[in-house]
Amino acid sequence: MLSWFERRLDPYPPGDPTQPPKGLLAFCLHYSHGAKRWLFLMALLAAAIAAGEIILFGFVGDIVDWLANADRETFLATEGWKLGLMGLFLLLVMPTLVFLSSAIMHQTLLGNFPQRIRWMAHRYLIRQSMTYFQDEFAGRIATKLMQTSLAVREVVMKLLDMVVYVVVYFTGAVILAASSDWRLALPFIVWVGAYATVMWYFIPRLGRISQAQADARSTMTGRIVDSYTNIATVKLFSHSSREESYSKEAMEGFLDTVYRQMRMITWFYLAVHTLNALLLFAVGAIGIWSWLGGAMTPGAIAVSLGLVMRFQGMSQWVMWEMSSLFENIGTVRDGINSISLPRVVADEKDAKPLGEVEGDIRFEKVGFHYGSEKGVIEGLDLHVRPGEKIGLVGRSGAGKSTIVNLLLRFYDRESGAIRVDGIDIATVKQDSLRANIGVVTQDTSLLHRSVRENIAYGRPDATDEEVIAAARLAEAHDFIMELADAQGRRGYDAHVGERGVKLSGGQRQRIAIARVLLKNAPILVLDEATSALDSEVEAAIQGQLNMLMENKTVIAIAHRLSTIAAMDRLVVLDKGRVIEQGTHAELLEQGGAYARLWNRQSGGFIDMDAAEEAAE
Structure with missing residues (x-):
């Protein structure tokens, strides 16, 4: 009763x-x-x-x-x-x-x-x-x-x-x-x-x-x-x-x-x-x-x-x-x-789902200032063709992460338009937009849940076999099988702690990569994706990232220029504007801002081949 x-x-x-x-x-x-x-x-x-x-x-x-x-x-x-x-x-x-x-x-x-x-x-x-x-x-x-x-x-x-x-x-x-x-x-x-x-x-x-x-x-x-x-x-x-x-x-x-x-x-x-x-x-x-x-x-x-x-x-x-x-x-x-606060970024009343996309991205005279008078992005024009892989280069504060945040609609542009496959992203549902974008960030945050749930977050309907396959591709399966938590749960059932605190930075990053591999979105954003990995693990994963990038539109951000030098095109930013773009070789030949950044970084590393030849 x-x-x-x-x-x-x-x-x-x-x-x-x-x-x-x-x-x-x-x-x-x-x-x-x-x-x-x-x-x-x-x-x-x-x-x-x-x-x-x-x-x-x-x-x-x-x-x-x-x-x-x-x-x-x-x-x-x-x-x-x-x-x-x-x-x-x-x-x-x-x-x-x-x-x-x-x-x-x-x-x-x-x-x-x-x-x-x-x-x-x-x-x-x-x-x-x-x-x-x-x-x-x-x-x-x-x-x-x-x-x-x-x-x-x-x-x-x-x-x-x-x-x-x-x-x-x-x-x-x-x-x-x-x-x-x-x-x-x-x-x-x-x-x-x-x-x-x-x-x-x-x-x-x-x-x-x-x-x-x-x-x-x-x-x-x-x-x-x-x-x-x-x-x-x-x-x-x-x-x-x-x-x-x-x-x-x-x-x-x-x-x-x-x-x-x-x-x-x-x-x-x-x-x-x-x-x-x-x-x-x-x-x-x-x-x-x-x-x-x-x-x-x-x-x-x-x-x-x-x-x-x-x-x-x-x-x-x-x-x-x-x-x-x-x-x-x-x-x-x-x-x-x-x-009872309004959403700063809200879907329009008649917003429609974006649906599956090919990955054509256009920034058309985009301006954004984070609410301040000083501009972060000013009149940005940028076209990324479907399947093209570009790297965003520039000093801190040049606007690289802001471009990614605007594409994801974490913020709304203040002027201009951002289009995906010709559709203004301001007119579509945010969830449908982000469903088409896979992101691996520098600061990886995991949910205080099992490893399986964290990887499957990329595609909740994935089978255990698909989850394990993604973990293998991300070079994460071996260390996952050795995990255990305080409640005795092991392997893929082990919980990772709040924000993934029980894992090392490299382990968290590999699980994040497995999550995006499983999502398999047509647009991929890599924001310092391998920054938490040591050189050996980065080299092991780089091949899988290359496979992940196949047939996808890719926007990559990296302060370590060697990780994005092989991209189809590098876009050099300064104060929210494109000042140079081209391939790695083309930009070095120009001798401009990118070449100076490259020389400054490469000057800090030993050329191992040259050193070995000198030793002989």
């Missing part, structure tokens, strides 16, 4: 994720889409349960009066049917309402609702632009995602469950007290007004503190995660103490918000307790005074004092719930600032 309720709300809704709105209410409504009918039903049941409890309180007062005045001989004959109906209400109707409310709250909403929010927000964030992740701690983003999903659930459910229940209960209590004697309703009305004033004063202040606390918590977590992620650098520079200070600064900022919150709560608690004491005194005094004057029955006094005691417990509960509500509102507001 309970599993039926668990299946009422899909925790993984389909559909393309969209940017959530900035406003608090709109943000919560955006992530409540699909769950609204269950939230409404939960609120309706909360109101019904509150009304039912007030009915029971009123009936208790009637019983007290009946017992005080009724004849024992005729009591059941005159009042028995009322007792029977109330018994059915108490034993059948109320448990049914409570069961439905609990099942919807706990089975349908509490688990599925935040998971649904996490899923929707994660799908939006994972499609965010590269600049978004470059400007934030990964740990901070993850923390805000988790905090915000739970906070949205708490805000929406508390407003629709707790607030509805309290409003109905307090209103019903005042009406019940007034039905016994209008004078008894006065203390309740005054108390509700005073209680609302206390809440109005304290709760928003607690909310602002909570927003600051959520941000401080995210910063604290982000700094700690940053230290752990870069633990090798921390240890290499012997900066454990410095990292402690860096983390402590964030921890102290977080603790300061905790102290401020606790001070506010102490005064809040004292104010509510004082109001409750005054309500009990006022209702008791009015009740006894009216009874002495014969204007009130014992049942009315019993009901009123019972309601006061219930109010005392409920007011403490409401205080903490409202405090938690505004704490979560602060967390949601903080999360909005990180989640």
